[in-house]
Amino acid sequence: MDSLFEKKVYICQNKDSEIRFDSTSGGFFSAIANYVIDRQGFVFGAEFDENWNVVHGYGTEKKDLIRFRGSKYVQSDLKDTFQNVKNLLNDDRWVLFTGTPCQVAGLSSFLGKDYEKLVLMDIVCYSISSPIIWKAFLQHLIKYNKLDLTKVTRIKFRDKTQYGYEYTLMTFYDKDQKELYSSGPESNQMLRSFVSNTSTRPSCYNCAFKNIERVSDFTAWDCYNVYKYKKSLDDNQGTSHVMIHSQKGERIIKELAETLTLYEVDLNEAVESEPAMVECAKPSKLRHDFFTSIASGQDVFDIYFKENIKIKIERFLRKILSKTGLYSLVKRMIKG
Template sequence: MIEINDKSQCTGCAACANVCPSNCISMFQDDEGFYYPVVDSEKCIHCELCIKTCPVINRRTPESETRKVYICQNVDLKIRKDSTSGGVFSALSKYVLDRNGVVFGAEFDRNSIVRHGMCDNTAGLKRFRGSKYVQSFIGSSYKLVKDELNKDRWVLFTGTPCQIEGLHSYLGKEYKKLILMDIVCYSISSPGVWRQFLDYVGKNIPLDKVSCIKFRDKSKYGYEYTLMTFRDKEGKTIYSSGPESNPMLRSFVSNTSTRPSCYACKFKTIDRVSDYTAWDCYNVYKYNKNLDDNLGTSHLMVHSSKGLEILKTLKREMSLYQVNAEEAVASEPAMTQCAVPSDMRKPFFKMYRSGNNVFTRFFQDTKRVKVERLLRSVLSRIGLYKYIKRLMKG
């Protein structure tokens, strides 16, 4: 049976739980709020499928059939504005749904917990749009993917690289009608810490009225300076804060609330088992100034011949421009570089384990934070923020 003795060697992908024929493996949160497999030894039949399926234990070096990279913008402005970057996910989803297929992605449930779900209609895609910087609960999603594939349906599955590897290993073979897209992953934050953040902000806002959460909302300042926003059913903003002042986002970007395996990620490679890898394109102005509209642009690397053929059919859905692959990869260090642990991590999770809310002590709204927030908002309103940001990045 699978045993987790070194937590840096488990991504929580849930491949082991999905493949277990006796359903003796469940995913539970540990004392840092991350999901890990727990085996019911009385039910275990010692088939070792869990060990044989683990993508970390059985790491195979993937070889991409192609490495072409494109910058992409969905031609539907409404969709692009609602997306984190350029709306690539929605275009690929439409391809699948037009063929009576199903789409899997990360969504918020009624309790604002991030989990993977499935939809078979265009209206449902809204649930999956937008980045969620929290590890999603996979549940039985891999089993559902296999069920749909066995019905000869098209399936698009999107997730972090470790989740894609988990599904790929679970399936054990290639499927003609399966499309895999991973997102360049900086790292993932603790679902338990996310719950504490909700409790923290819930002291000042009515969480029961929240119907939409955006980690990177472009509606106020655009793509260059996004906000975390909570909205009610009428679309009214209940809560809003930027990356310099939002405690949850600060715990994420500082590598404090990060899963241990993210510090030694096995899947930060250029070649991947997915058909596509998507990531931000903040430097679109270097490729095509006409596309620099502050509404969002995506990089998309194509790894498979199947992915390339499908992409050729999406020219009505997206503006596509091929770019130099090496330059594109170089623009995003997170594609190949792991997160570096924060010095605050140990005291942060020590407080979490004590049962006290970490955000009552960490990532407070200091004078420096308030000044930075004011500067960002003023510079964004007058249109200078993106230029200063670019100068600082070089």
């Protein structure tokens, strides 16, 4: 955090349409990551390991970025990441570290000082799910959806392929990019446990990092209301909000002007559009029973988040509205 720097917020889109479409929002992470890699740097972020656990890893080539791209609503295992970052910085290497606000703050505290070649990026974090829940969901899919994890080569928590940015799906792909499993937010039981704060870590109910004062250079989050800022950018392919916290961040984003479409917006309006920037997740009354049940080996998803007629109707309507191009309009009318 640069106390002398006046924060700014931009909405942005990566000018590489393939990167933007493959990203959760507007592809801002990939632009910053490419910047660091072009300087022979290292990019640290959340990825899946060979057993589909979410861990923090690193990459040094642009082809590596597909591993880190995209949201993963699971607490990542940092392992020895902090020490690796410190060693690289002491060797005068460029490093980009991306993570949740608490992870970025943790790294900053561990390092004890700023480094000119360190770039920190956090996200607006709604909350984070326990890895136990993710493992249980995978077992649920194996048992009830006949998912063969050995055939899975990629998992996208927010896949734009079918309906675009406004209505994303969780999708599992095989090596031929064939869908092995796909479901939307109203029917995906893992996502329902997440958005209801049932699978949330207790610390997220009283998060110390829910404010606009960050130690990072950049904070990124969704920009679903891009139409309010610039209608020409409203193409249902994804847009990011990006808050700049430091002179370093402002310098870097200016150097990326050829890579990103940028449009400065009012800071207060941008923050108001995403309450999760400053508001903690609200405790779920189901959480204790949910975790007690999972500890006893029960399939919690069919107990607490079983599909019903309301969900089936909602899924049907969302798909129809998305296919006809009316989903965004109806969603905005309801919010309005």
